[in-house]
Amino acid sequence: MRSAWTWKLGITSSVGMMLGATSRVRAEESEQPLPPLVVEAMRPGTIEVERMASPVPMAGLSQEELEERPALQLGDALKYAPGVYLNGNINENDDLQLRGMPKGYSRTQISGVSIPEGSGEAREFQLNRLPTGLFKEAKIIRNPTAEYESDGIAGRLELETIDIPTSFSGDVHLGYGARNRETPLWDGSVLLGGRPVEWFGTLAAFSYGLDPTLKVKNTFDYAANGQLKKGSVRHEDTPVETYSAFLDAGFFYEGGEFHIKPLYLRREIEKRSQKSGIDYTKAASKDESFDDDAEDRREQTEGATATSVHRWSEDARQESVMAYYKSFERMPRSLTDSYKESGGVMTYDGSSLEDYYKEDETFDFQTKTILDLATPLKQQVRFGIAARAKNRESDSHLREFDDAGVVTDLTTPADRYRLSEDYIAGFVQDQIWLTEDLSLLPGLRAEHMKLDSRDGGTRQSSRSTMDWNPALHALYQPSKEVSVHLGLSRTVNRPQFDQLSPYRRINDDDERVEIGNPDLDPAKSWNVDLGVDWKKGPFFIAANVFYKEISDVIQEDRAGTVLVGGDTYDLYQSRNVGDGWLKGVELDERFDLGDAGITWLEGLSLWSNQSIYSSRVHYASGATSPFEEQPEFISNVGVDYEFKKTGTRFSIYGNFVDDFEWSETDGTRIGYLSEWIVNLSAHQRLGAGLEAFVEVINLFDEQRFETETKTNGDFRHEDITGGRAILAGLNYHF
Template identity: 25%
Template sequence: MILPGFHATAEEAGPDAAGVFALDTILVNGTSAAHCLPRGAARAEADTRPECLGRGVGRADLPGATLDASQFDRLPTGARANALIKRLPTITTGGGPGEDKDARIMGLDKEYTRTLVDGYQLPDGGEKREFNLDRFPVAMIDQVEVVRTKTADMETDGIAGKVILHSKDIPETLTRTLSVRGGQTSDGIGNFGISGHIGGMFTADFGAQAVINIARDGASKTKVKTSPSGAVERTLEEKPQPAREFLGDVMWRSEIGTFRFKPVYLDQTEEKTKDLQKLTADGAFNGSETGAEDKTKQTRGATLSWGEQIGGFDIEARAGYMRGDEDKTAATTTTTAAGAGTGKLETEDKADVNRTLEVDAKTPIHLGAVAGELKFGLALRDKSRDKTKVSNGAVATGKESYALDESYRAAYVMGKFDLGGTVTLKPGLRFEAVTLEGTSIGSGLRAEGKARDLLPSLAASWQINDRWTLSGGLGRSVNRPKFDLLAPFETTSGSTLTVGNPDLDPQPANTYDLDLTFKGDHAELVFGLWHRNIKGVIEEGTATGEIRDGKTVVSAQNVGDGTTSGVSLTQRISLAHLESPVLRGFTLGANENWASSKLHVAVTGATRKFKEQPNFWGDVFVEWTDPSERLILMAAYNYTGKLPAVGDSGTDWRESEDTLDLKVSYDFDNGTELYLLGENVLEGARVTHAANGDVTRETGPSLVTLGVTRRF
């Protein structure tokens, strides 16, 4: 994927350091470029940048991709993080048309990708440990990274990789920004947003900032399911999403070290209405279902970081408290073909609390003539989740109502060695231990589980010459189970007793990644490879061999095995060196991704692809800038090929999809930018074919937005 205007700077480089690479108006997929002052670096007299503290571990030179904040307003994307992440190589997004909420690295299901904000896992309501990216506004983001290879100082959970959102950094000087947008979907639903930012480094030792965002997003969705007999179910959903968000950031330097405090508040409500009409093959009324659902998601908390140089060690400690609440109320009325009606009222409440403490220390070391750095640390996290579902006054049983307490402990050691000034090696070893206590709220059943993992890793990069770089990594990673599979529930259906399994093991995987990057004066090319060998894939409905009260006991078990491999190609070309004033304004680019996988399903004995993974997907991007560099025209086209296996059973399949986004922006001399954005211009459809012959077609509207940003 081409991303205009991006620049990459070595992790330790300052604003004027040598080694900064510029490709006219574009450079993407370079190394992570933190714009803060690296820990331990000497501060020049005119350098007022904030210290790099409280950001968590970044990508650096690992295989993956990075998108910098300086590019956000040069992309035809919306106001939420999901609109940014889908522009990066190897990424697909989940959800129906206009609902691409979650990121999927390597095209794998969302359960294999983890999303972090400044190194922390923000609580969210999903069972698959995912974080919905539409909950985080672009106004709060400084940088987006996709990391495929992990080093020992990163938590290993997430076999495919990690999406890292770095929150907006404190500006060097006092900065104020106000953005206002308004628009309407093609089906008439209004969207708007207003965000404001103020902050800066007031001295070299003190800085602060605040970001406030108030918005109303959302649209409608039409779903039509047709059975082989010709019967039709037609559903119309409208889902406005008002939101309020706040990010604070205070940094101060004292005699006992540097401190950084970041409070955050995210509040999003989904106000969904649903109208389902059923028709027979000859068009006669065959029943209906109408309903209204209000879902409110709140995340609130804060992180406090401290860093100091003590006796030759650079120490950083980070503590965080985050609470997430998801409350849902759904009222549904069902009417039969004969006109009889029944009602159902459901409420679902989820509460998640994450308490985190991490301590890292690093110190220079020398092994003979080899200079390096030794880094080691500890990580502690306690997570609790309580979920209660009530249907018509009765508490739901099974995995719908449970309480979990998950205790995570980790320790690691990692080296970083520079060989000859061109090769960097990062060997490491990480130990992770998880203890789980689970309770079924409906029945009161209690159970415990434990997991212990020793996880080696090795990352390396080779600066072959000024234009070619080779980076890669291999190691051991895990994927922790879905929350609802860990609840100690029991449900009976016929001759089968289904039970939860709090003692499920994480799915382990051997991971291999490689990126070869060429950076020329007017072009950049990236060739990427990945492979995952996964053991102990979790499968639900697996017979345990136990008979209880005459019933066959089944549960989720670590019984499957699979592999997935892929290739990613990225190309970017700038025509700024041409003589023609029209052609030299163009920047062109694309990324193409191919994936293959095999999953042996122990329950059925079948072999299929991992669900939700396409064989091919990619992006094409075109940008044109007029000679004055004020007017910019942008277009981005995304294509996702056929998905041969979707749904939990993996027996359904989905047709290929495409989307087109367009943007026009004009930058005035007075710090004002005006833009017109069109999203989902093609109003593409998602068509799913079920194993029973049903065909479901989902369509979403386009959205046109007019916005203005004022910097002063």
């Protein structure tokens, strides 16, 4: 879904809508009428109003900014937000990495609920399952108050769905294109909503997308002396179909409102790949091989969120959320047929067949009371409770067939696990205005987590943890143009699901034994953020510095040796390997030069953001390394230009990630070379309510380069090509 109530619909977002930007938006705010369609595009940056007025250090994208970014799904747009890195292959913007930390350190919530992800072993949510037009804003909570769940050391992405308009309106979006000029690419959505009576309104949104997701991967392995050992090329063709359906049924009354929001997400993946390889070490000249892979997979999320806002009086209100969601990932087949050279002829060498099913089921309830106190010092007190019950299971099977048809079942207890988590929390916080310009916000959150886990055999474990996480935030506004934010908090990072299963697995190929660790402690972090925002007329500049002191970092580590059938194998386990720190500077700039009164610059807008990070993990062995997969420098820059008379708009955006490298616990160094990905778009008004557009994603067909160097000096180079996508179509508002 590419369109919502934005400039494509001609809506002017009000300050009131932004300040009430949650699913618990006030009744009078959600009654704002839908204004007539306007010709000119909306300027981005309306989230800055909330950002400057909030004591919470934050960043993010407004509804207008989400819609302006050339994107097929939400992850494609969010990669331009400050402090965001989306790892994975080119054009696969699924896994959110806030402040560059590994994906398991970031959390995502929709309308206040952490939606489960069937495939998310690291508790992540894959963003490219979500249509962009479904959301009115995306906020990045850099340093949370006690009101937010403490899990997620890197930060929390807070997504809020769009509001129900007063007048009946609709929007249709249809785009068609291709990736690498070869395969069709579709992107379409329909959005309808309105309030036929004062006490009831509804909004429905549907979307469909088809992205071929082509990829070519070249891999070369070298000995320490530079001699080529192996080479391979893999061609992947992975059509990805996405479906979404969303409904918001809102009931309004004098004292508040109640919403029921069903959500359905589905992604169908049909991956086909061929890999050709040459091993130069097994024969005088070469030894060739060929793999033919076929994989089918479905990811699905379904459930509903119910939200309620009730006003006890002008100074007291209750906000509640209740949700149930079920997510699963099912792969009924992943088949690999292998061939090897024999006497100059490629002959069948065997097959492997894998299937799996992962399911995550969550019940969630939250309620909080908000009191505005007319004491000598103005105060707003918030307190509440939260409870969540999560059940997760994973069941997979792996079988191998040799060239004679003999079947070997390689399924182990590690491939099956059952987990149940019971979470109970309570919080209290009080924002106190010491003066009109200065407020303090102390708070405390208590979280109790009980975990029961078992593998596919007889191993099982049970444990509980209790965390007391204080927070202190301050907001200082010496003038209307300047805001200073200070945040101090303690957060945690709960282990990945697969790490908690008490399994034991023998890996004969690598001569190692891998065991789970249900006794893992959450990683913990003390966080401090200090930021300054300056906004005057068409200009906005912000700077934020931060530091995190992190203990009990979790990574896979060599834990010793063990005898297996008389042979000595290395023993590996996910463990709390040591402590570390992370620090950085985040900058954000926007210049709406068209509003600066300079005639020849009318319609021109420039924006950019930069993130600079440095980190270190101190392992128990004495070695040190930056955090895994963490860039040290990220920069985004964009230019928007609008010809108001003709209704023409042009935009170009660039995302740059500099070189970075880290070491694993065994000393292996992994690095990425710098990337520069550019997208552009053009929009043209055709008539009342009708607009044509063209978008180009990955304009210069950027590649990803990865290197890996072993402790013995052997190294590997890999480059991945994702392709260029071109999409053209129409937006129609009625």
